[in-house]
Amino acid sequence: MADGSExxxxxxxxxxxxxxFVRRYAGLLMSAVRGLVxxxxxxxxxxxxxxxxLCKDNFRLLKTxxxxxxxxxxxxxxxxxxxxxxAQRRHRPPSTAIDDVPEMLLAVSDVHHEPxxxxxxxxxxxxxxxxxxxxxxxxxxxxxxxxxxxxPQTVRSTHHKAMLKLRxxxxxxxx
Amino acid sequence: MSEPLDIERDPALWRRWRGxxxxxxxxxxxxxxxxxxxxxxRLSEIAAERVEAWLAADPVRLEDIEVARVLRRNSNLxxxxxxxxxxxxLVDARSGNVVPFRRPTPSRSSWRTVAVWASMAASLLVTxxxxxxxxxxxxxxLIGDHQEMALTQQLFDPPSGFFSDLSEESxx
Numbered sequence: 160m161a162d163g164s165e166x167x168x169x170x171x172x173x174x175x176x177x178x179x180f181v182r183r184y185a186g187l188l189m190s191a192v193r194g195l196v197x198x199x200x201x202x203x204x205x206x207x208x209x210x211x212x213l214c215k216d217n218f219r220l221l222k223t224x225x226x227x228x229x230x231x232x233x234x235x236x237x238x239x240x241x242x243x244x245x246a247q248r249r250h251r252p253p254s255t256a257i258d259d260v261p262e263m264l265l266a267v268s269d270v271h272h273e274p275x276x277x278x279x280x281x282x283x284x285x286x287x288x289x290x291x292x293x294x295x296x297x298x299x300x301x302x303x304x305x306x307x308x309x310x311p312q313t314v315r316s317t318h319h320k321a322m323l324k325l326r327x328x329x330x331x332x333x334x
Numbered sequence: 335m336s337e338p339l340d341i342e343r344d345p346a347l348w349r350r351w352r353g354x355x356x357x358x359x360x361x362x363x364x365x366x367x368x369x370x371x372x373x374x375x376r377l378s379e380i381a382a383e384r385v386e387a388w389l390a391a392d393p394v395r396l397e398d399i400e401v402a403r404v405l406r407r408n409s410n411l412x413x414x415x416x417x418x419x420x421x422x423x424l425v426d427a428r429s430g431n432v433v434p435f436r437r438p439t440p441s442r443s444s445w446r447t448v449a450v451w452a453s454m455a456a457s458l459l460v461t462x463x464x465x466x467x468x469x470x471x472x473x474x475x476l477i478g479d480h481q482e483m484a485l486t487q488q489l490f491d492p493p494s495g496f497f498s499d500l501s502e503e504s505x506x
Contacts, residue, residue: 186411229370284387
């Protein structure tokens, strides 16, 4: 991991420090974007885009890094993944023009939709995440516990409390 | 205390809530440093809430956390030489500065600006004079008699003579 003096040299714009940084972390960035984009030129372009983001505007993004809060490799991986997802979004095929959609599909049916009545903080972020991982990602309790860095009993308890809240909420609505 | 998971009822209840919540949810991405700290398990439960709310709204991002954890343990990862060479050019060797990504707009020199304005002014002047002279010629030809022109008109209307003289000289 690059130490403080290396980072300072890097941010001050020293060419040697930049080249050392590139040599050390290019492989990590390649691995980070793997799976989100195709191998080869596309992945290489994306890594270049990450490096551009890091040194753009006189290393503005790199200056936001704080070694006391997270490891550099972890931070770089998150930045690289975020850049790759932004690129994916940009290259997503354009949506169908409204004129090309058959009129029948645009017709509004006279169906009553459930009104949006959600208490803002009904579930805590962690409760939402536990339920998402359980019911949308089909993860088991042990994996969720590992992901969240808690013990499985905490996951079960979080799930239980969340379900109590949901039951109470929807029971109150139906009354 | 917790009860066993209700495989039938709980997912349905969650999906119902999720359907409503997704209409309202619009979680902005947290700072990458906060996400990285979360991936390393450095955040308190309260600090982690911001990241967990974002993950709950967009669970695909959980892969980013997992990838970051895996790569943290692998330090020897190689990249092709082409990648290194391209990235290296982003910082200029001579000045040590970042190479600008946008082509700077060419600054127009002051003499060139003066020349442009001067030529515009000259062309306006010439156009005005020619127009005035042609108008005067038309006017005098309509009147017919040069002798009857007022003195002031002769004073302020030299171009008519200029064009008339030219035509007269060419005739002789």
